[in-house]
Amino acid sequence: MSPSGYAASAHANAAALLRRQRLERLLLRLSSEGSSDVEAQAARLSVASKALRDYMSGVPMPEAVARDIEWTLALPVGWLDGQTGVE
Numbered sequence: 001m002s003p004s005g006y007a008a009s010a011h012a013n014a015a016a017l018l019r020r021q022r023l024e025r026l027l028l029r030l031s032s033e034g035s036s037d038v039e040a041q042a043a044r045l046s047v048a049s050k051a052l053r054d055y056m057s058g059v060p061m062p063e064a065v066a067r068d069i070e071w072t073l074a075l076p077v078g079w080l081d082g083q084t085g086v087e
Helices: 003-032 038-045 049-056 063-072
Strands: none
Touching (some): 003 049, 038 063
16 A cells, blocks of 8 residues: 555544544433433434444444434534534
């Protein structure tokens, strides 16, 4: 792999990690609001519970899914990727 390929791969891994960390924050918030099991959280996020488990175990979340979750929870576009000033 070329040096630029390694850089792109490292960037993709960092982006996926950040997205997963932000998803974990959302799940904590949902839990504090009463959605404590995966099925309830998945329903609130409008994703399948298996997909949510996959994302939390390290399967990369597609861009379209990230934007749908943000829309569903009225978060700014790019929030899961840390692209907004909103925490």
